[in-house]
Structure formats: structure tokens, C-alpha cells
Amino acid sequence: MIKKSKTVELFLALGLAVSVAACSSDVSSTGGGEAGSSETPVVAEVPEGGEGEEYSEGEQANADFEDKLSGPELLSALKEGGHVIYFRHAQTEKDYADQADPNLNLTDCETQRKLNDVGEKQAKDIGAAFKEKNIPVGEVITSEYCRAWKTADLAFGQHTKNSKLNFLPFEDYTDAQVEEMKANVTPLLTATPADGKNTILVGHDDIFEAATGIYPDPQGIAYVLTPDGSGAFELQANVLPDEWATL
Template sequence: MVAALGACTDASDDVSGDTEPVTEDVASEGGEGGEGGEGGEGGEGGEGTEYSKGEQANADFQDQLGGAELLTALKEGGHVIYFRHAQTERDYADQADPSMSLDDCETQRKLNDVGIQQSKDIGVAFEAKAIPVGDVISSDYCRAWQTADLAFGRHEKNSKLNFLPFEEYTDAQVEEMQANVMPLLIAVPDSGENTVIVGHDDIFEAATGIYPAPQGLAYVLTPDGAGGFELVANMLPEEWADL
């Protein structure tokens, strides 16, 4: 799957830049210029009816591990689990809203009742399955750190997981988001632990070429210790309990 990822190229007519990692053939496009729909599908700002390249990459993704094998691997630790925050009550590109303040949750999109329950259920499943969790890292957005808190009871904010304040991104801005998040994705967790990251769709897409939908979806990555990682599985919120 994904090894060391290179620079992003090409501009996109969608809500974010079109990212094309140089060293791999995973494509990207669209993103959290708008998370579509009450059900949480799409990017944070809205998308059209046709799949972007990033959405297609998400749809085409094949798990390398699943079920009991995935659970065994997670119990051994060494993975980064990147969650797109749980479902929100409204869909709009609040990062581009000049009245939005990271210090004021009332100016941001909020988790809805479904998203709150998704977050709690994820935490219950991790505890029931005895999946070890080390660092829990979130963006500064309330919907991200609240997902982390509801699921894992703690979080450490890292602004590298934040959006740039635009609804549409240039190539350079996509590359900046990629450069921001990659160190978090390739960092090997402490022995016997997994790192949890709770962030957003565009940020993940910038690094992997995959647009993670719907909200609450997680990707399990295994850093290789040499500046790359393998994408091994994706998980919907309700799937953790069934591992």
C-alpha cells in the first residue's frame, strides 16, 4: 500500500487540491471543504454526485487485515489509528468562515447525537477488546478533540492536524497539509501501544490520496520506522465492536 509519499502535484476543481503522491499510485481529490450530508458522507464543504479520485480510492481500498487477525495485530501495538471525527450536526466548511474561532465551540460545527454515541461506542469497544492506546492526538477543532475525549477520555491537541483556512486549496496548500501531518503518521508508537489521531478528511487525503468517508471512519496504518507506512485496514465506528 502506501510507503514513503512524495510531493503533491496538480490542482483540483473540487473543494481541495488534487494530491498525487509521487511514489505511490494512490490518487486524491476533494475533501473537507465540506463534509456532505446529514449522514456524514463527503468533505467539509460539500461534494458533487461523482466520486473524486480521493473518494474512489476510499471506495476501492481493500483491507490487508480484518477480523481476528486485525484485532491480534492491534493488541500487539505499533499502529497509528487515524479517525476522521464522528458525525456532526451540520455540514459546512467552517474553517473558511471568518467568524470561526478555535477557542469557541459555538462558532464551529458540532457533533450531533449520533456522533456523540459513535465516539462513546468506539471507546467501549477499544476497552472491551483490550486494544492498547498510547498517545491520543487531535486537531484543535472541537468536533475532533471531543470525539477523542468521548472515546478515550483524553487528548493532546496538535495544530498540525488543523485545516488551512480555505475551502478550496492550491497545490502548495495541499503540500503544506501533507508536510504537517506526515510526521504524525510515520511516528512509531511506543512498544506495545497504538497511537490514536482524531482529525479531518482533507488532512488525511493530503498525505495518503484517500478521502476518508463517512465521518467516524478510521484507517489503521503501520509505520515502518523508515519514514513510510502501510495502510492495513479501515473501520467504521460500529465495526470496532465486531472485531
């Protein structure tokens, strides 16, 4: 089981703040990790696949991650191509484990979570930044969920769906299921991009965590990986949605 409780704690903290504010009492709450560095309005989330009572290892890994490349150095590397950029889809109108919803239909967006106005703007702004900074894009591969391929379309104007980027249809995962998701996504993370291009992957939180141990938060965050051509990769940086314009 992958536990992700920070977002649940945030939900509870926000609810408590609203309740106490109505009684004119003082409440303080704290966030964690890089999610707090984004200017995107905070939306309380229930994780996409499972929840727990303690701060998870994946959330801690996301908060503790340190870029190997950043700023102009990262932009220069991206312009040369050869990287895989994994995006967690942009912000949605709500967050719940819809992969476990019996009414889910992957061909019907009305049965799934949708991007909200902030998420649509995030995706468009990401695409505009890629064009402005001449970051070359090759393949754009997404999960079959609407929020993933719509993020790709709004940002890059294209997508190819691949079920290997879907999470398994469970709310809580066994160790074997985590290994299955890792086996599904690792070939995409380690595939060498076309010469001079970067491969874009748009997926979900638990899939990336299964392969890397990092829970990508907030929605819209991207991790830049460099495949080594031998079935492995190196994590280079993470980039929040509003940071692409300032590289």
C-alpha cells in the first residue's frame, strides 16, 4: 500500500481553519515540501490511490528532492533533447480515487475527474513556455484518463494514449500491485527519446511513485529524467507548473 496522508492532513487543516475562523478563534496550519512554493491556489486533495495516517516516504522524497540541474543549465540541457519529462496531470476540480469507482468509463470523460480552470491554464501556460523557450518535443504519451490526455492536448497539441500509464483499479495497493505499476511504466521512463527531442509523459501520482519512490505533488508538477540507454535513468530536476516560464 502506498500511503499519502499529507494531503488528507491539509484537507482537515483547511476544514478546521474555516470552522474556527467562524468562531473568531486563531488557527495555524503548515504545509510541506515543494508544493508550498507554487503560486497556484491550494486545493485540498484526497490522493488518487490510497491514503494513510502518517507522512509517507514518497511525500518526504518529493519534499526533499534537490535538483541536479536548474535555471539556465536545465533549460540548456532540455534544448539539447534526450530527456523524458514526466508530468502529473494539471489541477482537477476535485481529487478522489476514481480509478476504483465502479462507474468509471475511460471513454467517457463525464465519469472522471476533470481539469478545472486553473488546470487548463496551467497546461496552456506550460505549452506556451515550451514554445517560447524552444524546448523540443518528440513523442507525447499519456494515460487513458481524460485529465491526462487533455493536459497534453492543451499544452502540446497532441497525445498518444498508453494504458501502461494508467494506475491499477484499486484504492489501496499491495506490494505486488506497486511492482506491477513499476514494471508497466519503467520502459517508458527509460526509453531513449528521438535525437534532439524530449519525450513527454503525462500520467498520475502513484505510477511515478511506484517507479521512483517519489510522490509527485502538487498536480501539474513535472520531473525531468535522463535515460542512460541501458534501462536506467537519472532524475535531474522537478519543475512546478509556473516555473517553466522562468527557466
